[in-house]
Amino acid sequence: MPFGMENVFEPALRVTHADGNPSADLRYLSSESHAIDANVTETVIQLKDPQYSFTTTLHIKAYYQEDVMEQWVEIVHQEKQPITLYNYASSMLHFNATQYWLTQFHGDWAKEMRMETAPLTAGIKVIDSKLGTRADEFEAPFFYLSLNTPATETTGELVAGSIGWTGNFKFAFELDERHDLRIISGINPFASEYQLNPSVVFKTPSLFSPTVIMEKGRLAGTYTNGPGNIVYWTETSPDTHYSITGSPPF
Numbered sequence: 001m002p003f004g005m006e007n008v009f010e011p012a013l014r015v016t017h018a019d020g021n022p023s024a025d026l027r028y029l030s031s032e033s034h035a036i037d038a039n040v041t042e043t044v045i046q047l048k049d050p051q052y053s054f055t056t057t058l059h060i061k062a063y064y065q066e067d068v069m070e071q072w073v074e075i076v077h078q079e080k081q082p083i084t085l086y087n088y089a090s091s092m093l094h095f096n097a098t099q100y101w102l103t104q105f106h107g108d109w110a111k112e113m114r115m116e117t118a119p120l121t122a123g124i125k126v127i128d129s130k131l132g133t134r135a136d137e138f139e140a141p142f143f144y145l146s147l148n149t150p151a152t153e154t155t156g157e158l159v160a161g162s163i164g165w166t167g168n169f170k171f172a173f174e175l176d177e178r179h180d181l182r183i184i185s186g187i188n189p190f191a192s193e194y195q196l197n198p199s200v201v202f203k204t205p206s207l208f209s210p211t212v213i214m215e216k217g218r219l220a221g222t223y224t225n226g227p228g229n230i231v232y233w234t235e236t237s238p239d240t241h242y243s244i245t246g247s248p249p250f
Contacts, residue, residue: 053078103144165205
């Protein structure tokens with residue numbers, strides 16, 4: 001959902017072209033899926049602006065054994081001069097449910113990872129950080145989202161998201177008048193304008209989320225020790241066998 005055309009919601013992408021035009025119009029160009037190995041499949045979707053040599057490629061990796069999905073975006077252009085990227089989200093998740101409950105984690109020294117759950121109402125709820133090298137000091141770069149009813153350890157529909165990025169991040173949860181929810185995740189666009197030269201590929205950090213909806217007992221979360229270094233854990237389910245190489249965020 002780029003800025004400048006028919007989109008009236010929070011944009012996942014905002015760019016100024018080399019000629020000064022601040023609009024982007026991304027249309028479907030091609031798609032393909034291929035198996036990387038027995039456990040991982042990658043889907044690649046190419047979108048292109050019909051007026052400019054500007055292409056955005058969506059990458060989605062599915063890790064079947066872990067029930068985890070990884071998403072990121074690659075941006076490239078062949079315009080005559082550099083373009084300016086203002087918003088460049090890693091992912092936009094779209095849900096339709098009767099109600100939504102957002103669980104976030106926040107805190108400070110000696111009281112890190114305090115868990116708080118609240119219903120989402122109309123408008124935009126933002127979880128972000130602008131602290132730079134201390135990006136996760138007050139707000140943690142991951143979330144839970146319960147659909148329709150609040151999830152428990154054994155019941156409910158729960159999804160989660162974690163950004164593989166150690167710098168400033170932003171999650172925007174936008175609930176519209178049709179009760180559709182859009183979740184835009186990625187690098188915080190605050191003071192983050194990027195000059196992209198022709199033929200240079202800009203790759204966003206990855207968003208990690210589950211490929212299935214499950215209760216809290218099966219899904220404790222997904223996080224990263226750095227881009228591409230995935231760590232999984234579970235809380236209570238005896239039928240799930242993830243390697244525990246870190247502690248859960250509470």
